[in-house]
Amino acid sequence: MSAAPLQETGTPAEPTQQGLRRSMEARHLVMIGLGGVIGSGLFVSSGYTISQAGPLGAVIAYLIGAVVVYLVMACLSELAIAYPVSGAFHIYAARSIGPATGFTTAWLYWLCWAVAIGSEFTASGLLMQRWFPEVEVWVWCLVFAAVLFGLNAVSSKFFGESEFWFAIVKVAAIIGLIVLGGAALLGFHPLSQGGEHPFLFENFVTEGGLFPNGFTGVLVTALAVFYAFSGSELIGVAAGETKDPATSIPKAMRSTVVRLLIFFVGAIAVIAATIPFNEVGLDESPFVTVFSSIGVPFAADIMNFVIITALLSAGNSGLFSCARMLYSLADEGHAPRAFKKLTRRGIPLIALSVSMLGGLASLISSVIAPETVYLVLVSVAGFAVVGVWMSITASHFFHRRAFVRNGGDVTGLPYRAPLFPLVPILAFVLCLASLVGIALDPNQVAALYFGIPFVAACYVLFHVKYRAKARQVTAA
Numbered sequence: 001m002s003a004a005p006l007q008e009t010g011t012p013a014e015p016t017q018q019g020l021r022r023s024m025e026a027r028h029l030v031m032i033g034l035g036g037v038i039g040s041g042l043f044v045s046s047g048y049t050i051s052q053a054g055p056l057g058a059v060i061a062y063l064i065g066a067v068v069v070y071l072v073m074a075c076l077s078e079l080a081i082a083y084p085v086s087g088a089f090h091i092y093a094a095r096s097i098g099p100a101t102g103f104t105t106a107w108l109y110w111l112c113w114a115v116a117i118g119s120e121f122t123a124s125g126l127l128m129q130r131w132f133p134e135v136e137v138w139v140w141c142l143v144f145a146a147v148l149f150g151l152n153a154v155s156s157k158f159f160g161e162s163e164f165w166f167a168i169v170k171v172a173a174i175i176g177l178i179v180l181g182g183a184a185l186l187g188f189h190p191l192s193q194g195g196e197h198p199f200l201f202e203n204f205v206t207e208g209g210l211f212p213n214g215f216t217g218v219l220v221t222a223l224a225v226f227y228a229f230s231g232s233e234l235i236g237v238a239a240g241e242t243k244d245p246a247t248s249i250p251k252a253m254r255s256t257v258v259r260l261l262i263f264f265v266g267a268i269a270v271i272a273a274t275i276p277f278n279e280v281g282l283d284e285s286p287f288v289t290v291f292s293s294i295g296v297p298f299a300a301d302i303m304n305f306v307i308i309t310a311l312l313s314a315g316n317s318g319l320f321s322c323a324r325m326l327y328s329l330a331d332e333g334h335a336p337r338a339f340k341k342l343t344r345r346g347i348p349l350i351a352l353s354v355s356m357l358g359g360l361a362s363l364i365s366s367v368i369a370p371e372t373v374y375l376v377l378v379s380v381a382g383f384a385v386v387g388v389w390m391s392i393t394a395s396h397f398f399h400r401r402a403f404v405r406n407g408g409d410v411t412g413l414p415y416r417a418p419l420f421p422l423v424p425i426l427a428f429v430l431c432l433a434s435l436v437g438i439a440l441d442p443n444q445v446a447a448l449y450f451g452i453p454f455v456a457a458c459y460v461l462f463h464v465k466y467r468a469k470a471r472q473v474t475a476a
Helices: 026-037 046-082 089-096 099-128 137-154 156-185 216-220 222-229 234-241 245-274 286-293 299-331 349-359 362-367 370-405 422-440 446-465 467-475
Strands: none
Touching: 046 216, 046 222, 046 245, 046 286, 046 370, 046 422, 089 099, 089 299, 089 370, 099 137, 099 299, 099 349, 099 370, 099 446, 137 299, 137 349, 156 245, 156 286, 156 299, 216 222, 216 422, 222 245, 222 370, 222 422, 245 286, 286 299, 299 349, 370 422, 370 446, 422 446
């Protein structure tokens, strides 16, 4: 089965989905990208990363994650400008690699965010226990689900605007942590009541050396780190609803990568330098611990509120992504046609509702050992997003080769990923290494047990149900 290459020209192609509206601007894209990324992966599971990799190892792991994000985003930007349609990852893969890979990529990404929504709900419910210990976590999951569904059901512009302001709250919290935590590490912590506070990076030297669990600790946390960065690719999902994609997408990509590098690596460095690596975990956000240690009044309560807002913001972006992916699948004929139905405001409401059902799986995790199941959810979502990133980079590699082979001039492209073919190959290899790494971690290996059969099942389902139709479309 031959894959049809994307048509890439100096002018981006118009999307085939005329129902979705181009109502978002570059500032919305930047904050959607940040909003999707800055969630439980940074505010909650970063504690797990530090405990496993050690202080220096955690910083290295997040630096590697930032590099991979840049490589993937560079590939994605070129593809998104060439073919700006909503939820387009699987379309890139279908035309550059093959229809079965496109089909699998789409469902893998839907799985990523459906599971991620569940992890955000569960983490939010766990944090609400600070104020309402008598209220079960699953009750908060239902409340938050209703709120996010309402935000997504109004309009894409309303979603983009709400995510813009949500993301500002999260960014302010991270900047506050870096500035105040950094000042405390330099010896300026007048609000701290007694006790000793670490100076600079003295916590980085542990009893076990710079890498208390060996360098393998960095490798086994790579998937959790990549999960923490998942959401940056939402810029590509929203391409079909963006004004002037050729200008907005590269601008949003560059801004997002720079901000992520500063926010994530800076925050992790402060946390790792402040809290001993063997005292962090999933029972409390490291952000709460840091602000409490430097004596900020009501720090724990303020940060708890900010973090819950951040988690719901990430879930908000995830629900948006899930709905657009189902819409795109239906548009390609690879999902029930009902998912294509739009409201008068251009919202795929049925796809949105089905995606929310995936997020409500968090109700199960909130009843059965929430902290343990939360880590499993993070691992499965991490596996899924890494698989999608590998698909994006492979799609870019084959797409650019086909474009040049067919006589295309890369100098005329509105945006082109640099250092081809090094960028897509390096990104693919690093993503693959992270999947190998989790086989060494008994806490995350469940992601392989679930993820690999899921991918295999998608390929089998496509060949059984859709292969004949795909041949007819290709032949036409």
